[in-house]
Each structure stands twice: as C-alpha cells, then as structure tokens.
Amino acid sequence: MEERIGKRINTERIDEALGTSPDTVSTACPYCLVMLGDAIAAKKASGEAAESLEVVDVAQLLARSVQPVAAGPGPGNGSSPAGGQPGAGNPPEAGGPPGAGNPPEAGAPPGAGAPPEGDAPPPASPPAG
Numbered sequence: 001m002e003e004r005i006g007k008r009i010n011t012e013r014i015d016e017a018l019g020t021s022p023d024t025v026s027t028a029c030p031y032c033l034v035m036l037g038d039a040i041a042a043k044k045a046s047g048e049a050a051e052s053l054e055v056v057d058v059a060q061l062l063a064r065s066v067q068p069v070a071a072g073p074g075p076g077n078g079s080s081p082a083g084g085q086p087g088a089g090n091p092p093e094a095g096g097p098p099g100a101g102n103p104p105e106a107g108a109p110p111g112a113g114a115p116p117e118g119d120a121p122p123p124a125s126p127p128a129g
Contacts, residue, residue: 036055
C-alpha cells in the first residue's frame, strides 16, 4: 500500500543529496538502490539533475576504487600497483630487468622474485682468494 500524502521519501532523499552536487549516490540497500534510481531518473527527465549522476551499490563503489581504470595507471603503461618496484610481484615491463616478474616467496625481501622464464641467473663467481 502506497501513501499519496506528502512528498515521496525517495524524492526527498535525492533532493537532499542534490544539495551537495554529487557525481554518484551510493547505498548498501537493494531496495533503496531501486527507489533512489527511480528518483534520479525523474530528476534527470525534469532537468533537475545532471545526466552523469548515477546511483550505485557501495560494493560497486569499492570495486571501482581498487580496480585499475583501463586508460589509467597500471601494468604496461609505465606504472604498476606496487609503485614499480622490480621483484615486488609486478608483471615485467617489456625489456624490463630480470627478476621484475614472478612474485617473491612469502617473507622474501623485495627484489627476491624468481627471474622470468627463459632468463638464466648469472653464473656464480668463484670465491676470492
């Protein structure tokens, strides 16, 4: 049963959110996601909200914050998640130094990763003496 008296709660909440000029409205409630989405669609249709305004689940918001953007920083374009440290578990860059790929053993110091397949480690030097 739906009440027809007063302002709808989803419209009220979106009006409150629009007061902060958001790009994104987020919620953890699946029912609220639908209701807020309906209110945003109505506000967009009336020109009261930007076309870029979106409503997303907080899990989606979190996933966006930890996943690299296709055109942004990431392997293959000069940057890496671990700050570009060789041997820190990063994939090797084209022509990168040996040991830049393959993650190190648990507890091993940085740079202790195994060399990429096909690269042999340098031969051991005889003891000085």
